[in-house]
Amino acid sequence: MIAHSAPPPSAPVLVVGAGPVGLTLALALACQGVHAVVLDEGQGGAEPRPARTVVLHPDTAALITRVTGGGLDRLGLRWSGWRALRGRRTAFEATFGTAPGTVADGAPLHLPQHALTGALRAAAVREPLVTLVPESRLDALEQDASQVRARARSAHGTWWEGSHLVGCDGARSTVRKLLDIRFPGRTAVERHAVATLRVDLPLPGTGILHRTPPWRSSAPFAGEVVGRPLPDGAWRLDWLMPPPRDPAADLVTPDVLVALVRETLAGWDDADLPPPYELLDTGVHTVHHRLARRWRRGRAFLAGDAAHLLGSLGGQGLEEGLRDAENLAWKLAFVRRGEAPEALLDTYQAERRAAVSARLRAADQALPILRGGGLRSYVPGTARAQDALLVDGHLGRGALGGPGRYGSSPLLPTPTDADVVVDTAPGELVRDVRVTAEDGSATGLWERLGRGTLSVVLVAPGTGVWERRHWAGAGIMPALAEAVRTLPAPAELLVTETYPGAPAHTVLLVRPDGRLVTALSGVRPQQLRAAAEAATGVNLTVPGPSTPEPETERAGAR
Missing domain, CATH: 3.30.70 (Alpha-Beta Plaits)
Structure with missing residues (x-):
């Protein structure tokens, strides 16, 4: 082990692997002001393989759009509908869009994987806070309590130093092997x-x-x-x-x-x-089902296929890797800026491994029903239930395909009498409602995510009709703005006309990755501050990076 003083604030995060997950992580870090060095064992390109494609559902498509600056729809096709057939009979049919009777959660986007990788790489080349290092295959890793060092096998055998390292280097991950982490x-x-x-x-x-x-x-x-x-x-x-x-x-x-x-x-x-x-x-x-026993060892982490393999029953394993990147990026940014304790990084494994494990368990439970045949095929209603399971996997819904919920996250605040029940449970992904920022600009809520801040969203009917100057200083807005300014972490105040299930004057606290922290009734500065502290890990007692972590439960798919 090496012994040096703590790295300067400019020390980069080292990302091993230049596939979609590694590039997305690097760009997500850059969006929050963090320099990332991407070690790419290839020569800097993506081999065109039309048979390798990616289905992005609304949340992951929004993430890629944010980090690349847009243009994603030019690379793929948004499906107009989905149909499941048994013989010649239509068992399920959906139409995507906004017309009455259509599926409200948006159309999946289907594109070649090399097109996705190319768009991410082009964005990384344009981004000053991302450094791409081709022909650099990792072969050694060292770390101590203050930094991590990685040696890339190249003409000069370069050593790279950083604050943290993330292995996004695929199913045969060198990072995972160097960290001696099992992959059952x-x-x-x-x-x-x-x-x-x-x-x-x-x-x-x-x-x-x-x-x-x-x-x-x-x-x-x-x-x-x-x-x-x-x-x-x-x-x-x-x-x-x-x-x-x-x-x-x-x-x-x-x-x-x-x-x-x-x-x-x-x-x-x-x-x-x-x-x-x-x-x-x-x-x-x-399709393989594997789950790494640990996703963190010290200052080194695993993400994407290096941490998990899944993808049966219509599921797309790449999407879970993209969600890994989004979850980890904001936590690394907050910790590096001193806005959250080191223990916040332990919640990456706690949240993401639990979500992927639940999806693997759901697939394992569904596989015998869907592929087993026998008496199950004669039970009334079974065929319809099977079709529903498969449709969920293909359309990114439910336990087999949805983005999952961090319902047992250590970052959820203790419930209070000020809480309001809305259609989104704490730990779930918020809806992409239209919001207005304090400068008067109006966007979708998802477009405001990933900027290194919490989001405080006030539900205020009528604000979409009147100009901002008429409501910015009226009612509860001044008190809420003051409460937001005094939060222990950077936060952005947004206003929306309506949110599903939320009464007027509901205040939503949203994490940088779009997960709901809490919904409060009106302006509650004390409860809002406590929720912000919980969301950023201020009171966490999770073991730090130098404390050995206990072996967790067996993989969801054995």
């Missing part, structure tokens, strides 16, 4: 044959799940088929494969994939021959 779980939970092609199919823009395709004939691929539309008339098709019996016999050869494509396209159109198509890319996607 299950291998090959599911396998999917994948093809991306350009073709003219019915219902363009609508994602389709065929639970029991009526054209099933290509044994052993008799399971479900998912079609996800992409930009420029492209589609990604996934075929569920059975568990491997003989790896040699179950090998997915190019001839097998072409046969699957032709059969599926013909069946989709209910025709004898498939429509004309252009095959862009193929592959096999194998």
Whole structure:
């Protein structure tokens, strides 16, 4: 171990790995004034692979939009709807948008992963607080109570020093191995044959799940088929494969994939021959379920695939990695600026590992029901329940696909008589309502997140009608503004016309990652201050970085 004095405030956070999670973390830190050095073992580019795609749901799409400065919609396709079919019968249908009767939580955005990585990398190149270091593979790591040092294998064997280090270096994480952290779980939970092609199919823009395709004939691929539309008339098709019996016999050869494509396209159109198509890319996607025993050791952390692997039943494991980055970035920023104690960093594992573990458990519980067959398929109502489970996974809802709730977080304040029950529970992601800032600018609430401040949102009907000068100094606004100015952490005062389930004069305290801390009735300076202290870990008794952490429960998927 090295022994040096504490690093200066300008010491960067070292991010190992330049994939979507690592780049998002670096940019999220930069949005809060923190310098990040990204060690990239590659040469600074992303290999185009059309068969590797990403589905971003509203919260993760908003995060990427914030850190890149916008333009995300140009790279992907927002689905206009989703349909689940059994045979020729429609079992579930949703339309995305704002019209009456449509799904209110927004349309998923589907894009190639290399396009996402490229947009993040371009934003990182433009950002002065992000330093990209290509051809730098980590091979040594040292740390003490004040700093961390990482040696990158390069022509000069460079040592980098920083305040903290985050391993975003994938499933085979070097950081995790150097920290000697176990990674238990299950291998090959599911396998999917994948093809991306350009073709003219019915219902363009609508994602389709065929639970029991009526054209099933290509044994052993008799399971479900998912079609996800992409930009420029492209589609990604996934075929569920059975568990491997003989790896040699179950090998997915190019001839097998072409046969699957032709059969599926013909069946989709209910025709004898498939429509004309252009095959862009193929592959096999194998889903693993693993969960690192610890996500922190001293000043080093794990995020993304280095900390967890998941993704069955329509889930997208990358999204959980992006949520890791958002959760950790604001906590690192607050601690480095001296606005929160070191113990705040321990809540990263407490919140994120619990959320991912719950999602893994939900998938493990659902898999036998969805894939087991047998008597379950004859129980009344079971088919509808199965469809609902799968739809939740694909559309980013519920236990299988939603952003999760930090309901047992150590950062939640003690309930008081001043609390108000709204449609968002403490620890959940707030709704993206329209808000007005003190300078009079109006945006969505999610657009104000990630700036290194807490958000205090006043529900005040009528403020959207009158000019700011008419209400800024009226009613309870002056008292609330004074309460916000005296909080122990930086906070921004916002006003909204309405919030779901909240009566007039409700005050919401929101974390930089969009999680609700509390909802209070009116201006309650004492309770608001106590909630802000709880949210930033002022009174935490969690062990610090030099204290050995106990081994936590076994992985949610074993």
